Amino acid sequence: KKFPKKVNVELSVRFSCLNTKVWTIIQRGNKAVQTALDKSEAVPAAVNKWNKIYNSPLNWKKIFTKTRKTTLDTQLRWFQLRILHRILPTNKYLCMCRIVESACCSFCKQEEETISHLFWHCDIVQVFWAKLKTALNESCENCVEPIFTETLVLFGVKENVVTDRVIDLIIILAKYYIFKCKLQGSTPIAKIFIKSLKQRYIVEKYASLVCNRNHSFNLEWLPYLKLTQAD
Ligand SMILES: [Zn+2]
Incomplete structure (x- = not known):
């Protein structure tokens, strides 16, 4: 399945520090995504997005x-x-x-x-x-x-x-x-x-x-x- 560029870019930023392809992590399932998020020290893209929403x-x-x-x-x-x-x-x-x-x-x-x-x-x-x-x-x-x-x-x-x-x-x-x-x-x-x-x-x-x-x-x-x- 082809995912739109926007989704790919957003997730790539989130997992950028891991040097692993985003979809490799996602294909491994929820647990792998969770571990990746736990390990990541980068400010999650979502945090910036929420801050922007709430100004x-x-x-x-x-x-x-x-x-x-x-x-x-x-x-x-x-x-x-x-x-x-x-x-x-x-x-x-x-x-x-x-x-x-x-x-x-x-x-x-x-x-x-x-x-x-x-x-x-x-x-x-x-x-x-x-x-x-x-x-x-x-x-x-x-x-x-x-x-x-x-x-x-x-x-x-x-x-x-x-x-x-x-x-x-x-x-x-x-x-x-x-x-x-x-x-x-x-x-x-x-x-x-x-x-x-x-x-x-x-x-x-x-x-x-x-x-x-x-x-x-x-x-x-x-x-x-x-x-x-x-x-
Ligand atoms: Zn409604």
């Missing part, structure tokens, strides 16, 4: 550290890294690679499906975040303020705001859920997501028992217990 440099050290600290789940970490490196297959990206015909958003079918649109600007996704926010406000003492913003949702950081590990995890899980909805052709519904959180809580609790960090786990989740018991 100011974001705190990238904090953003990348947060990705690592939020979860041990490699699948979630890799998902978040693909957002940060702008290599998550949105319709705009797939259209550029000539894999799909339309760059339109899978949900609203009106705007171009970029990463920012898919996870934040889309009207349908805005409803999802608003409902999730209401549910959090109603069930958690910590979440009295309106918490979701574009940078918090996309990168896990918000200026002058400290978030706890559980809310960081909920945000990544919510994005993962939105992305799954996109792939399945369904609409993201906050109620369904909150139900899945209950299941996730049980898994995380078990993992904390195995790792012998049950005490800190209970403290971390204490403000969110009502949410995890939703039916």
Whole structure:
């Protein structure tokens, strides 16, 4: 398959320090790409692009550290890294690679499906975040303020705001859920997501028992217990 020049150039810059052909790495699969990105000391092309979009440099050290600290789940970490490196297959990206015909958003079918649109600007996704926010406000003492913003949702950081590990995890899980909805052709519904959180809580609790960090786990989740018991 022939890929457009723009995609080739962008990826070449990203992997330039490795002296390996970009497509050789990509053909080896996700794990090879991940290792290549980890090893690369060059400022990722995506970082420059994000800074340009937001018209100011974001705190990238904090953003990348947060990705690592939020979860041990490699699948979630890799998902978040693909957002940060702008290599998550949105319709705009797939259209550029000539894999799909339309760059339109899978949900609203009106705007171009970029990463920012898919996870934040889309009207349908805005409803999802608003409902999730209401549910959090109603069930958690910590979440009295309106918490979701574009940078918090996309990168896990918000200026002058400290978030706890559980809310960081909920945000990544919510994005993962939105992305799954996109792939399945369904609409993201906050109620369904909150139900899945209950299941996730049980898994995380078990993992904390195995790792012998049950005490800190209970403290971390204490403000969110009502949410995890939703039916
Ligand atoms: Zn949309």
